Amino acid sequence: MGSTKDSSVSLDLSISCNNLLKHKEIRIDGMNRMEENGVNRICQVKEEIKRVAEENKRLAEMLATICERHRALRAQFIDLMNNSSSPLTTKKRKSQVIVNRTEEGDHTENPTSNCSSEQVIDQEAKPRVSKLYIRADGRVSITVVRDGYHWRKYGQKVIRDNPYPRAYFRCSFAPVCPVKKKVQRCTEDHSVLVLTYEGEHNHIQPSPADPQCLGMKSIINHK
């Protein structure tokens, strides 16, 4: 499906880079007269090119991340389609939100951050339950998943055909906030966490500490 789209995007990136190089040559042509100013401008242009190159590299990495997430998501989708014939069928009473989160090995920024994107597939009114499929690394799932809220673990179950247990969390704020959360791993791909949020918080999130979507934020800020 999306493989062709990916290649076209990467083509766009390289084309824009070529255009920048042409601009540089033109400026070099017009430099002859005032050498010092020309040198300054060359420095400026070099800086700019360097900046753009770094940005291009960053965007390429983000593109790779997006491609990877897309691939994982598509795999999950296919898996879901294959399982749809079985009686477990997607819960129709639940609204579904799919989030795909990957670690980004950004050496430049966000050492421990994960980027996440949301897309609402289906939404129904009554029970505010959102399901999130998250691809994350072990370090996120080691203990209580830091997603900005404070959770209290109240149970853990071993699920059939899944070597990894499922953890049950409740929001730390007493019955005033009836939000619950389940954390489990994908059946075969252990790097994929599946979070199921149930309910909505009626308070602000107490721990702003861990950034969870800085990657996307940086894209949004940039554009």
Add this chain to the structure above:
DNA sequence: CGAATTTGACCCGCGC
């Protein structure tokens, strides 16, 4: 010492 986690028991809906 209080709070959070662990972990087996208990409960409950569902299919046979």
Add this chain to the structure above:
DNA sequence: GCGCGGGTCAAATTCG
């Protein structure tokens, strides 16, 4: 009705 799978409780234990 019974067994099974999944969800929750709560006593015990660990942690800060």
